[in-house]
Amino acid sequence: MSSNQADGNSNKLILTRELLDEALPKFNIATKTVHADDFSSTQKAIAPCMHRAANFQYHRDPEVLQPHENTDESHIYARYTAPNTTRFEKMLREIFGGHVVSYHCGLAAFPRHWYLGVQKLTLEELDRLEAGDIVQVETPLNPTGTARNLEYYAERAHAKGAYLTVDSTFAPPPLPNPLDQSADLVMHSGTKYIGGHSDMLCGLLVVPQHRVDEGWVETLIEDRRTYSSVMGNLESWLGLRSLRTFDLRVGKQPATATDLVAWISTELQKPDSVIARAIERVEHAKADIAQRLPSRLYIFQHATRFGGVESLMEWRAMSDEGRDAKVLRVSCGVEDVDDMKADILQGLEHFIRDFQ
Secondary structure, rough: OEEEEOEEEEEEEEHHHHHHHHHHHHHHHHHHHHHHOOOOOOOOOOOOOOOOEEOOOOOOOHHHOOOOOOOOOOEEEEOOOOOHHHHHHHHHHHHHHHHHEEEEOHHHHHHHHOOOOOOOOOOOHHHHHHOOEEEEEOOOOOOOOOOOOOOHHHHEEEEHOOOOEEEOOOOOOOOOOOHHHHEEEEEEEOOOOOOOOOOOEEEEEEEEHEEEEEEEEHHHHHHHHOOOOOOHHHHHHHHEEEEEOHHHHHHHHHHHHHHHHHHHHHHHHHOOOHHHHHEEEEEEEEEEHHHHHHHHOOEEEEEOOOOOOOOEEEHHOOOOOOOOOOOEEEEEEOOOOOHHHHHHHHHHHHHHHHHH
16 A cells, blocks of 8 residues: 655655545455545544534535536535435445445335336246346345355346346345346345444445446436435434444354354254254244244344344244244344353253243
């Protein structure tokens, strides 16, 4: 990384916005989520400020006014853009590797005009695709975690002139990036891992550069403005707060999940263990256990959602219509993994003692 020199004095080095932007691609996610917006604060405050303004003053010189553009390096109206949202999206661009458009919730990130003429096809019917059609793939699949071969779907879609869009909420960075597998658009419910604290709603669309060059971002922003689906000031500020610990959370949560699954798998091989007596396989529990176990736990909260700092264990039938009554979805937070294991064991021990 290089620094800017001033007044020909080699001992005086000045970091500028341009130099930081140039250096950011060389940083890892943990550094980007703390420093990508260093030059976004006009007051040089270390912590992001929460701007509440709904409208913004235009430039005082009438000669420089441009319609639909505030030439005073500011904003026009919070339904279009706002300081918190703009700063949040800048941070996200550095994380996702594409241009990011944010929305007030995950569902709002699915552009409304896509709903027109939607037809569900099976994998055997993809030959019926036509130019301009959309193949929407969720991977990993919620709640089972099943992964899809995105390169296969991209090849099938693009051969017909169709587009591949991917819901990658279950796999946030730094897990595999669908843009690297030829996705044309990537969706995330930022309510989950991006927010991470169970206190904000957010939807994101990530657009690769070649689609940016084709004007996709302008179209999406116009849609967002028309349907008034921009993020609120408070939610954008909460998103900035959450990104500071994004790498810490998303690094710990999969590691904890891997540890728990390995532990359960090992215990399943022991016929007399509490785990083997209560759990059928790693993905599922018996139906009566699935309904009752979450209410017997101290650490795991019985609630829907995933990606937060708190661990959750949900009887999935509560929020997913038609789901197998034996399914428990576990979302690992940032608590100690040994405490989680002890919590699961005591819950199962109580169940076995009381009901068997």
